[in-house]
Amino acid sequence: MNAFRAPSGGRIDRTRPVRFSFDGVSYQGFSGDTLASALIANGVHLMGRSFKYHRPRGPIAAGADEPNALVGVGRDEAHHTPNLRAPVVEIHEGLRAESQNRWPSLRHDVGAVNDRLSRFLVAGFYYKTFMWPRSFWHKVYEPKIRAAAGLGRAPTAPDADRYTQVYAHADVLVVGAGPAGLAAALAAGRSGRRVLLVDEQAEPGGSLLHEQAATIDGKPAKEWLASALSRLGELENVTVMSRTTAFGYFPHNMIGLAERVADHLADPDPRLPRERLWHLRAGEVVLATGAIERPLVFPDNDRPGIMLAEAARAYVNRWAALPGRRAVVATACDSAYRAALDLAAAGIEVAVIADMRPEPPASLVEEARAAGIRVDPGTVVTGTRGRLRVRQAHLSRLLRDGTAGAPEPVACDLLLMSAGWTPTVHLFSQSRGKLDWREDLLAYVPGRSAERERSAGGCRGIFALADALADGAAAGAAAAGLEAPAEAFEVERDGSAAGAFIGAVPVNRDPGSVRAFVDFQNDVTAKDVKLATREGMRSIEHVKRYTTTGMATDQGKTSNMNALGIVSEALSTPVPQVGLTTFRMPYTPTSFGLFAGAARGELFDPVRRTPTHAFAEAAGAPFENVGQWKRAWWFPKAGEDMHAAVEREVKAIRSSVGVFDASTLGKIEVVGPDAVRFMNLMYTNAWDKLAPGRCRYGVMLREDGFVMDDGVVGRLAADRFHVTTTTGGAPRVFAMMEDYLQTEWPDLDVWITSTTEEWAVIAVQGPRAREVIEPLVEGVDISASAFPHMSVAECRFGGVPCRLFRVSFTGELGFEINVPADHGLAAWEAVMAAGAAFGITPYGTEAMHVARAEKGYIIVGQETDGTATPDDVGLGWAIGKAKPDFVGKRALDRPAMRAPDRKQLVGLLTEDPAEVLEEGAQILERPDYAVPAPMIGHVTSSYMSPTLGRSIALAMVRGGRARMGESLHLPMPGRVIRATVTAPVFHDPKGERLDG
Numbered sequence: 001m002n003a004f005r006a007p008s009g010g011r012i013d014r015t016r017p018v019r020f021s022f023d024g025v026s027y028q029g030f031s032g033d034t035l036a037s038a039l040i041a042n043g044v045h046l047m048g049r050s051f052k053y054h055r056p057r058g059p060i061a062a063g064a065d066e067p068n069a070l071v072g073v074g075r076d077e078a079h080h081t082p083n084l085r086a087p088v089v090e091i092h093e094g095l096r097a098e099s100q101n102r103w104p105s106l107r108h109d110v111g112a113v114n115d116r117l118s119r120f121l122v123a124g125f126y127y128k129t130f131m132w133p134r135s136f137w138h139k140v141y142e143p144k145i146r147a148a149a150g151l152g153r154a155p156t157a158p159d160a161d162r163y164t165q166v167y168a169h170a171d172v173l174v175v176g177a178g179p180a181g182l183a184a185a186l187a188a189g190r191s192g193r194r195v196l197l198v199d200e201q202a203e204p205g206g207s208l209l210h211e212q213a214a215t216i217d218g219k220p221a222k223e224w225l226a227s228a229l230s231r232l233g234e235l236e237n238v239t240v241m242s243r244t245t246a247f248g249y250f251p252h253n254m255i256g257l258a259e260r261v262a263d264h265l266a267d268p269d270p271r272l273p274r275e276r277l278w279h280l281r282a283g284e285v286v287l288a289t290g291a292i293e294r295p296l297v298f299p300d301n302d303r304p305g306i307m308l309a310e311a312a313r314a315y316v317n318r319w320a321a322l323p324g325r326r327a328v329v330a331t332a333c334d335s336a337y338r339a340a341l342d343l344a345a346a347g348i349e350v351a352v353i354a355d356m357r358p359e360p361p362a363s364l365v366e367e368a369r370a371a372g373i374r375v376d377p378g379t380v381v382t383g384t385r386g387r388l389r390v391r392q393a394h395l396s397r398l399l400r401d402g403t404a405g406a407p408e409p410v411a412c413d414l415l416l417m418s419a420g421w422t423p424t425v426h427l428f429s430q431s432r433g434k435l436d437w438r439e440d441l442l443a444y445v446p447g448r449s450a451e452r453e454r455s456a457g458g459c460r461g462i463f464a465l466a467d468a469l470a471d472g473a474a475a476g477a478a479a480a481g482l483e484a485p486a487e488a489f490e491v492e493r494d495g496s497a498a499g500a501f502i503g504a505v506p507v508n509r510d511p512g513s514v515r516a517f518v519d520f521q522n523d524v525t526a527k528d529v530k531l532a533t534r535e536g537m538r539s540i541e542h543v544k545r546y547t548t549t550g551m552a553t554d555q556g557k558t559s560n561m562n563a564l565g566i567v568s569e570a571l572s573t574p575v576p577q578v579g580l581t582t583f584r585m586p587y588t589p590t591s592f593g594l595f596a597g598a599a600r601g602e603l604f605d606p607v608r609r610t611p612t613h614a615f616a617e618a619a620g621a622p623f624e625n626v627g628q629w630k631r632a633w634w635f636p637k638a639g640e641d642m643h644a645a646v647e648r649e650v651k652a653i654r655s656s657v658g659v660f661d662a663s664t665l666g667k668i669e670v671v672g673p674d675a676v677r678f679m680n681l682m683y684t685n686a687w688d689k690l691a692p693g694r695c696r697y698g699v700m701l702r703e704d705g706f707v708m709d710d711g712v713v714g715r716l717a718a719d720r721f722h723v724t725t726t727t728g729g730a731p732r733v734f735a736m737m738e739d740y741l742q743t744e745w746p747d748l749d750v751w752i753t754s755t756t757e758e759w760a761v762i763a764v765q766g767p768r769a770r771e772v773i774e775p776l777v778e779g780v781d782i783s784a785s786a787f788p789h790m791s792v793a794e795c796r797f798g799g800v801p802c803r804l805f806r807v808s809f810t811g812e813l814g815f816e817i818n819v820p821a822d823h824g825l826a827a828w829e830a831v832m833a834a835g836a837a838f839g840i841t842p843y844g845t846e847a848m849h850v851a852r853a854e855k856g857y858i859i860v861g862q863e864t865d866g867t868a869t870p871d872d873v874g875l876g877w878a879i880g881k882a883k884p885d886f887v888g889k890r891a892l893d894r895p896a897m898r899a900p901d902r903k904q905l906v907g908l909l910t911e912d913p914a915e916v917l918e919e920g921a922q923i924l925e926r927p928d929y930a931v932p933a934p935m936i937g938h939v940t941s942s943y944m945s946p947t948l949g950r951s952i953a954l955a956m957v958r959g960g961r962a963r964m965g966e967s968l969h970l971p972m973p974g975r976v977i978r979a980t981v982t983a984p985v986f987h988d989p990k991g992e993r994l995d996g
Contacts, residue, residue, distance in 0.1 A: 002028065002041040002321075006346055010320030011209060020095035022047075022071075023106055029091050032202075036062070036069055036086040037319035045304040045323075046388050047071065047086055049101045051151060051552075052523035054111035056388050058304030060520065062087045062311035062318075064200060064245075064588045065292045065557040067521040068302075071097045072152055078160035082152025083553060083589055087311075090202055090264035100152045107388065123528035123547040151521075151553070158601075161262075161274035165597040170196040172479045173255060173282035175246040175427060178206020180457025180468045181288030182228045183489070184476030188286070189238040191480035196280070197238065198257060200245040200588070202264065204229060206290060207310075207465075210317035212342055213493045214465055221465075244278075246289075248585035249430040252742065253282045253451050258590050275594045284452050284479035287427055288472055291458035294419035296330055297504040297526055297562050299383045299514045301417070305390035309339035309416040316346045324348060324414025328393045330381045332356040332501035335463075336418035337364040343416075344371050351410050354379040354395050356501060364496075380505045381415070382407050390415050396508050404508040420500030422561050423459045429583040437576040442500040443561060444580055454479060466491035502575075503565030518566065519559040521552035526566050533570040540579050543567055550581055553589050610663045611760040611824025616842075624845050627728040629664045634844040642846065647946040650850050652841035653810050654947055657766035659831055659842050662809075662816060663824060665711070666730020667759055668737070670721040672750035679713070679721060681745065682737060682887060684870060686880035690715045695790040695807060698723070699870050699878045700733060705891025707864045707873065709733050712807050714792035722792065722803060722818075726860050730756050740887070759803070760824025762831055765814040765851075767996045772835040773797075773815055777804065782815070789994050798823075798830045809848065811855035811988050813996035850943045853954060856907070856985035863905060863940045863954060869897055872956070873905045874984060903937055904960035907982040908968070913950035915977060917942040917970060923957055927969040927976045939970070945986065952986050953979070 016031035022039060029038030036059045039047060045058035047069035057068035066085040073089055074080030075096055082100065089097065102109040172188040174181050177199035185197040203209065204225075211221035219227065232238050241259060248256035257278035262268035293308045295301065305324060309331065315321040326349045329340045340350045350373045358378040365375045378398045385392035393415050394407035420442060425435060428446045436447035438461055446455040456475035457468035466489060473485035504516050504526040516526045524547045532546045540563075543549065549563045550556030556563075560581060568575045599606075608628045610616075616623070616632035624633040634645040652658045670678060679687040683698040690696050695714045702708045709732065711724035725733045734754050741748065764773055774782060779795035781787060782804070791806045800823045808814030819827045832840060849859070858864065858873050869892060870879055880886070891897065910917060923937040937957035945952045957963060963981045970977045983989065 002038075003043045004322040004324075005041040006316065006320040006322055008320070009317070009346075011203075011318050012320060018091050018093050018095075020091045020093075020097070022097045023099055033091050033319055033321075034062075034087050035071065035073075035089040035091055035095070035097055036066070037315055037321040038091050039086070040315055040323050041319070041321040046106060047304075048099050049106065049109055049111065050302070050523045051101060051521055053115040054101065054109050054113075055115055055302060055523065056106075056304055057302060057520065058307070058389070059087055060295060060307040060311065061293075061558070062308075062314040064088055065554055067519070067552050067554040067558055070100055070151060070521075070553065072100055073097045074155070077155050077157035080153075080155040080157075081591065082154065085553075085588075088200070092264055092266040094266055098153075123524065123531050159593050161593060163275050163277065163591075163593045163597050164273040165277040165279065167279045167281075168196075169281050169283075170194050171283045172196070172286065172476070173198070173253075173280060173284070174286045174288060174476065175255070176206065176288035176290055176457075176459070177201075177204030177240065177242070178288060178290050178457065178468075179208055179465055180290075180459075180462075180472030180475070181206070181286070182208075182225070182232075183469045183472035183485075184286045184288055184456055184479070185232055185238060185240070186228060186487075187473040187476035187482065187485040188480035189232060189235040190477075190486055191482050192237055193283075193480050195235075195238045195480070196241065196282075197232070198241045198244040198246055201242060203242055204240060210314040211465075212317050212345075213338070213495070215492045216465070216469070217490050245586075245588055245590075246427060247587045247590050249285075249427045249451070251451075253285055253453070255280045255282060255285065256585070258586075258594055275591060277594045277597060282452075285454075286472070286475045286479050287446070287453060287455045287459055288457050288475070289424040289427060289455075289459040291421040291423045291461075291463065292557050293335075294422050294500075294502070294561055295520075295558055296332070296381065296417040296419045296501070297516045297518055297566075298330070298381045298417075299507055299516050301381070301384070302517045302520055303384055303386050303390040303415075304388060305386070305413055306384065306415040306417065309336040309418040312414065312416050313339040313342050316343055316348070322346060322348055324412070326351055326412045327414040327416055328381070328395070328410055328412045329353040329416045329418075330356075330393070331416075331418040331499075333418045333420045333499040334361060334364055334496035335421070336416065337368055338495040339416060339418070340368060340373055341371055344373060348414070351412055352376055352395065354381060356380050356398065356505065357499060358398070361496070361498075380404055381417075382505070382507050384415065385409075389413060398506060402506055404506045407508060419502065419562070421458065421463060421497055422557075423461050424557075425455075425459060426555070426583040426587050428453070428455055428459070430585055435580065440500070442502045442565070442575075463497035465494040501565075502561045503569055504562070518562050519547075519549045519552055519556075521554065522548040524549045524559070524563075529563055529566045530570050533567060538571065540564065540567060540581055544581050555583065555587075556581060608664075610661045611821055612661045612663075612762075612828045615825065615828060616661075616844075619842070621844060626664060626845065629727060631664060632661065632842075632844040634846050635842050643944065646844075646846045646850060647944075649841055649843035649847035650854075650946040652839065653766050653812055653843060653847065653851055655767070657764060657768040657772050657835055657838050657840050658810075658847070659828070659835065659840055660763040660765065660844075660848055661824075661828070662761040662763045663759070663821070664727040665756075665761055666725030666727065666733060667755045667818075668723040668725065668730065668734055669753040669755050670723055670737075670750060671719060671753070672748070673719055674748040674750045675719050675721055678741070678745070678748050678750045680880075680883060681885060682740070683713075684879045684883075684886055684888070686883055687713075687715070687721075692717050693792060695792050695805060697878065699875055700736075701870070701886075701888030701891075703888055703891065705869055705888040705894070705897055706866055707860055707868050707870060707875075708736070710858075710860050710875075712790075712805065714803070714805055716792065716794065716803070729860065730754065758821060759818040760821045760827065762817040762819075762824070762828055763809070763814060764817065764831060764835075765808060765810045766812050767993070768835075768838045769813050769815055770996065772831065772838060772840060773817065776830055776834060777802075780804065782806070784995055798827055800827065808994055809857060810851040811857075811991070812851075812993050814994075849941070850945065853941050853943055853952060854945050854947050854987040856954070856983070858905065858954075859941070863956070865956075868903070868956070871898075871904075872902055900962070901959045903956040903958050905940075905984050906955055906957050906960035906963065907984040907986060908939065908953040908955050908979040909982055910951050910953070911978040911980070916944050916951045917953045917977065917979065918972070921970045921972065923955060924969045924971060924976075927978070929969075929971065933971070936968075947987050954984055957981065
């Protein structure tokens with residue numbers, strides 16, 4: 001039996017003892033214990049050290065709001081996780097945990113010397129101390145600060161656990177399975193809609209898990225809880241998820257959920273992930289996230305054994321763990337009386353209840369005194385004693401002038417505090433909802449919602465159990481579209497949570513010698529907060545950063561309101577005018593592995609292979625990395641180097657037929673009644689008159705008017721477009737389309753779907769291309785007259801569904817055969833077989849680049865650099881002059897975008913036909929130059945052209961189109977190369993070969 005374990009009671013399973021270790025010492029707990037409850041049951045309160053002063057700390061909370069008891073957990077370096085909160089770590093057989101921020105041990109920490117130097121380490125000291133001498137910053141200060149920064153120990157081995165990610169939808173999401181959340185889920189579940197109830201604890205119930213006195217509908221709270229969960233389990237449309245934290249509220253009711261799948265298991269199934277990230281889109285959201293008890297800010301309020309009153313009540317009632325033998329309760333709130341009575345019933349001596357209020361409710365005082373507990377109204381704690389655990393509390397009467405009288409020492413090993421309750425509005429605030437100030441609670445509550453959301457219960461300041469149940473039921477019914485909840489709740493012996501205080505309690509000592517902690521983890525004191533206001537900080541955001549208040553792992557859950565109260569008093573400004581810091585996600589610390597999911601190791605940047613990868617590999621083709629894709633670079637024959645292979649491939653395209661895998665092109669389906677309107681807004685071109693069955697080259701701009709992407713777009717029907725993008729541009733284009741649909745044009749009736757991976761694309765190019773594919777095409781006449789250049793048709797190719805495009809990126813007669821990706825290799829092999837009689841030649845990306853450069857076709861990202869307009873690269877004809885609007889149109893109207901000296905796309909022919917320019921080479925007007933030389937442009941593409949038998953280059957040159965025939969100069973090591981400006985189209989300028 002543990003030394004501080006009650007002989008009976010609690011929700012632990014006493015038939016299943018569990019061995020675990022903390023800092024190398026073995027302990028015993030029971031199934032259902034948390035690390036904190038099991039350690040408390042073993043008499044261990046010292047669980048950590050604070051960040052700055054390395055002061056000894058124990059748990060003050062029993063949940064996610066814990067700022068002190070942070071531990072590292074893991075059986076080895078590959079499974080080690082730092083900075084877990086002991087009150088939420090579930091123990092299992094063989095669990096190994098270690099304390100943090102100490103050396104060489106938790107009891108004897110060398111870093112505690114900082115506590116002796118605390119008078120020199122006040123808020124903002126680093127801003128003033130490390131400014132001089134300046135030369136010391138990089139050599140002395142920065143290395144030392146970096147070495148001291150951070151909490152916990154980073155693992156030295158890669159994370160061996162597995163993480164998964166899921167996308168899901170729910171009609172109603174209820175966050176929090178306390179009384180209000182359960183009532184909301186029961187009410188919403190009656191509608192038949194899909195309801196998801198999530199709670200971060202190991203079992204649903206919230207405060208009901210440690211409620212002893214109250215009854216609901218004539219049943220003890222725990223029995224009613226079991227009944228409610230049973231009813232929810234019988235509803236097929238309701239899913240209850242425990243160990244699941246809603247960590248982030250994103251636009252359009254997207255909620256991020258972190259599900260802990262295997263952390264509580266001693267020997268998890270290796271097929272299970274450790275954690276699962278849920279991207280949940282909810283129709284309606286009910287936030288039933290409860291409230292957090294506020295600590296009191298009094299001198300030396302941070303010793304182990306000092307904790308929140310409701311936390312102690314939870315340890316006693318839920319885990320049968322006794323936090324001490326003799327307790328003092330300091331409060332400004334009614335709820336602490338319930339904790340005192342429950343602790344007394346469990347055998348803990350409650351020496352005194354020190355209530356700050358001069359006239360606490362008479363009924364509570366009488367009930368406490370009837371239980372043998374002394375009650376002192378108008379009394380505060382003004383100090384404590386004890387090194388590694390509290391041993392004494394100093395109680396002082398509040399005087400009429402607001403100061404405290406002489407202290408009375410009271411022996412204790414447990415000090416409970418309660419300054420009232422702070423509604424948990426983090427998720428509501430993340431949703432961009434507006435908060436309202438409640439003077440009676442001295443706290444903010446949800447006000448105007450920005451999403452399809454409603455708050456219920458404690459998180460909106462409704463603390464009474466009966467009222468919270470009713471509020472939750474009403475919220476759940478409304479979220480599910482019901483007029484009213486089906487049932488009312490009758491609650492008896494419900495406790496009160498009235499009363500509140502924020503700020504620092506009055507003390508009877510020199511304020512300069514007092515350290516009353518506001519943020520426990522970061523060692524921020526009331527004195528630090530006041531110093532920040534004296535230093536000129538008026539914004540609470542500035543105070544936060546100057547002092548680091550609220551920047552701990554609990555994100556201000558226990559510190560924010562007290563900091564606001566101190567700033568309000570120091571500035572003589574009402575709290576609502578002081579404001580509130582921004583609540584950022586995640587709600588609680590969330591592992592990097594959860595966000596990374598499978599995207600690590602080889603999958604961090606996944607290798608993507610085209611359907612013909614095996615063919616190219618067998619042919620000995622080297623591969624070029626294009627984004628994530630592996631693309632065949634060239635197809636060598638015996639004795640050929642790259643230049644010889646590329647020359648042969650290009651000549652085959654020009655003289656007969658070549659085949660190329662273009663599956664890497666981005667593909668996006670745009671569908672809906674407003675598809676044409678959407679395309680008109682996204683692209684510079686006009687799309688109204690493009691007939692189904694025809695294609696058009698499209699140019700997309702950023703808002704600043706510069707070219708972002710291009711591609712051929714086929715219109716398949718009046719309401720359907722097949723959009724192609726550059727190989728690396730598909731995600732960027734899709735994201736931009738989705739962004740505009742959601743934020744700028746939500747009224748458009750149109751859907752976009754990424755289909756890049758759905759279609760394999762085989763490009764057959766050359767004068768004999770039609771002869772090669774004609775026998776394989778079914779259902780469409782592909783003759784020149786029936787199927788002209790820039791046509792598209794849905795047909796069958798070799799017996800499989802096909803979208804056939806007649807387009808060319810080589811300047812020759814060309815077809816792009818789109819077939820389902822699973823049939824890509826079979827279609828390629830069919831083309832190769834059909835083209836054997838014509839000497840069909842597979843070609844790679846290098847030959848593709850050469851052929852398109854000969855024709856003067858640009859590649860976005862090579863000819864463009866993010867500062868090129870359509871006109872700069874010769875695409876002015878693609879701008880719909882009569883279009884009223886499109887993305888980037890306003891930017892194009894700026895005078896600078898039409899300046900004649902802008903860099904423009906031109907061709908370059910070197911004086912020596914055999915000399916190939918270097919891509920990126922800078923261009924000068926004169927051969928004689930001095931450094932720094934005035935550069936007027938640069939080479940974007942440069943190749944030896946097999947078709948022309950000489951070198952060619954494309955370049956962006958200032959005022960380039962006005963320089964035709966002019967000689968320009970390119971400085972290279974040891975020489976200057978002369979080149980003549982020409983038109984950028986070197987081969988078939990009239991486009992006659994597009995028809996073969």
